[in-house]
Amino acid sequence: MRTQLIILSLVFLILAPQVMAQQQVRISGTVKDKNNGEILIGANIVEQGTIHGITTDYNGYFSIVVRGNSALEISYLGYKKDLVGLDIKKDTIINIFLNPAAEQLEEVIVSAPRTRRFNIATISYQQMTQMPSIGGKPDVIKSLQLMPGISNQNEGSSLMLVRGGDPGQNLYLFDNVPLIYVNHLGGFLSVFNPDIINNIDVYKGGFPSRYGGKLSSVVDITQREGDNSGLKGSLGIGITDASFTLEGPLKVKNTSFILTGRKTMIDPLMALLSSLSDGSNYILSYGFHDINGKFTWKPDEKKTFSVNIYQGDDYLNYWSRNNANSTEKYRLNNVWGNWLVSARLNSLISSKLYASNRISFTRYRLKELMKYSLTSSSDTSKLKIRYISSVQDLSYSSDWKYNAFKNWIIDFGLQTSLFKFVPNNSYISSQKDQKSADITNSLETALYADNKITFLNNITATMGLRLVNYIATDYARFSLEPRMNMNLRVSEDHILNASYMRISQFSHLAFTTGSIMNNEVWIPAGRKVPPAQSDQYTLGWNGEYRNSMFSSEINLYYKNMHDLSAFREGYANLMGDENWTSKIESGGKGRSIGAEFLIRKNTGKWTGFVSYARTRTTRQYPNINNGREFLFDYNRPNSLSLNVSYKFSEKLSLNLLWVYQSGLPYTQAIGRYYLPSLENDYRGNSYYYEALIYGDRNSSKMRDYHRLDMGISYSKLTKVKKNKAIWNFSVYNVYNRHNPVYYYYNTNNTGEIFMPEWGGEYKPLSLYQLSLFPIVPTISYKVFFDFKPDENIDIKTKNKSKIPFRQRFSNWIYQNN
Amino acid sequence: MKRLLSAFIISNMLFISSYGQESYIKGRWNIKAGYSVYKTQFLYSSKSVDNNNYRLELNYGLLNKIETGIYAGYSRFMIYDPWISGPPGSFVGTTCNTSFYGINCNYHLLPHLIKADDFRFDLYLSGKYGGISIKRHGNHPEYSLGTGVAFYLFRHIGAYAEYSYGKFYNNDNFKLRYGISLKF
Structure with a gap:
């Protein structure tokens, strides 16, 4: 009886506002940029004269119930506020277009969504x-x-x-x-x-x-959708790469495209320098590129169809040749990266229902190819080794949003992914029996629903459930993942939050760091490597002050992880091993607890933020550190970032950034001993090897990390075309701090290895630090261009030749335009 | 000390003479990224080593002809280290992180002749007072007076060169510095 009463009360609480608001109407639609049609994510829509409002979601979509004769205030940082008067009696779909603020010199692409969200x-x-x-x-x-x-x-x-x-x-x-x-x-x-x-x-x-x-x-x-008002683009160049962007409308009505790309500039230079270096008989080059494209078609105001492509690769090439007595050739080619293609249809079906359907294909692969040949007058021998590790994902998802009542929104959908894992596929030409690749297919299907309910105008509870079914070649698992998120608005400017989530991961990433050549290998969950799972609990507070000039937030969290996987101690990759699961350590546990603080200054000439996090993270594996819990390899108890940006004018701004982090843990040697060699050295003398005795894993801490960066951004208009151009000057690590990347034991700090059997003076093993980046000044330039004709520019260009030379020289020397 | 006092008096005289006139210097931001060679000599040896010295300078036009600012620089000095002993008759040098810092005051001459909103050349007298900090070898004062010229091929970007006379850590009295100059 008591349970029934509680249920009835809850139903009344949910439905009461709906019953009382019969004269109200639902307004749904999207908010976009008036100039280029780009959707605005996180725009605020508020019923005028109230604090009742909503923000647009990741599709630029909103749905709000208001009085039929009221007005909507629409605002977004960097745009003019708009007021839309209403005089309607039934549910309506509208698209709202905002004008960029006139004084905004920076191209308005996106601004921080000033929504009050947690985590x-x-x-x-x-x-x-x-x-x-x-x-x-x-x-x-x-x-x-x-x-x-x-x-x-x-x-x-x-x-x-x-x-x-x-x-x-x-x-x-x-x-x-x-x-x-x-x-x-x-x-x-x-x-x-x-x-x-x-x-x-x-x-x-x-x-x-x-x-x-x-x-x-x-x-x-x-991603952006591409400007539909006219063809435009940009070109940029920096120390690492050059980039371009091209966007505009297509001939078919209501279509637009955007295409961007980046490419390193250093690869031909590296190849040239390595081939010219003194005594060199090798060529080395490294580079990367990526290309992004998006095509968008809006057949009507309620539908948007888009196609995305992405392709990017890194490549390291090495050629060497030795012509002393014979011709010896060596070729190494490493390529790693992924490509992606997807199609999506977003539909505003009614004022209450919104849908997004997507199909996509993604593939990542790491390929290493080595060729060796030795040719003499009498004989030729060749060797070819190829190693490929890949994972591909064919996915379909259907996501829906249903605004059931004024205070009840349901997000639900279906997602399914077909994965194909090939962790280790090797070919060695000298082997007669080539092993076939070990392929694992898996199907991951999820059904989900989120119920977002608002009580008493100041409590919002989102309760959700995600059901996941995972099927691999010889393994299946069903997972239930409850989610909960609750907001309590204690005043207009202050909100409290509590959340809980459970989540599962059905593929593990095994990786090693420190090498430019990639060693990332994805491993599917199976009997020997079960899927990982975590539970996370959070508490948060968010406040705003002085009309949102300042904002602050605090988040506390506790995270528990099970069935984590990593390389076994002593292994760095899976290459050439048929039984790759023997190199993986599974059944790991992880714990992380932390407090995060963030204070922002959002408006004014001075803007910036202070962020600080205090954390402790541990790991525990059955066969690592003798089964005892140890600090996570990347545990940083204290992290602080301080950013200050000052706008001297619309053209010139200065940015300072100071970062401080506690040193990373490392495993320290606690003693040393000497092992007698079994053989004598080349002089016939006996010798000893020095060996270290290590303490508990990650029981010591490296030096703290800190640095100061400085950047100056200068915007201008180009002389003739009056296009916007941006110069960026920055100095990384201004006070040239030698921060540790890792510690290592060696006999010297040059990387040279001392072997006792080679003879020479004995040098004891000592601890050294590797640092990467000293003070690094850099510069980059970017110019935006517009293909739309400008009559004023033509007249000016035509008249230029009529100016006498003396006047032109005077203009040049005095820098008059 | 006398040199420092002289520099101060000259700076004050120039300051007074420039007050109340109009020029393109006032309100201007100027950034210089420069390079010079710093010779260091080993004790008990006639050998010297050329050390690269990089310096960043930030100035602001306070008055019509005067800009003031700060500078900071960096070198890796190869210097004699008494803490490390070498074989008899030899010397031991170690590389030390060395930073430079100080304040700077430039008096521009061209605004006396050129009355314009902007100009592609700068010609100025420069006074610097600061220090040099060498790891394990402490801090040492440095000061100098000099002259500089800058030419702006582009509206905001140009090249500059400065020739200075003063007291430097390595007992050289003259120093040439050149690099890129930016003005906004």
């Missing part, structure tokens, strides 16, 4: 482009690493670690399509070209039910 890190396009970086060009992942709870592996690395998770526990969604490999240059650059990005959200916890498959984070990147 989500976000960074605006403008912040990202102004942030100083090693290559002088913005990097998406490096900018996100400044947010609390997100850290990097090592200096300069674009691999992300979120709340004590591994690098392989992040789900990277590129327009909702999972991307497998996300780094260039051995992790120093991310594959995401900033020129095509509309919005980035990183979910660190409290995932909505539509996300799954990776334990630690979801990096949700929305």
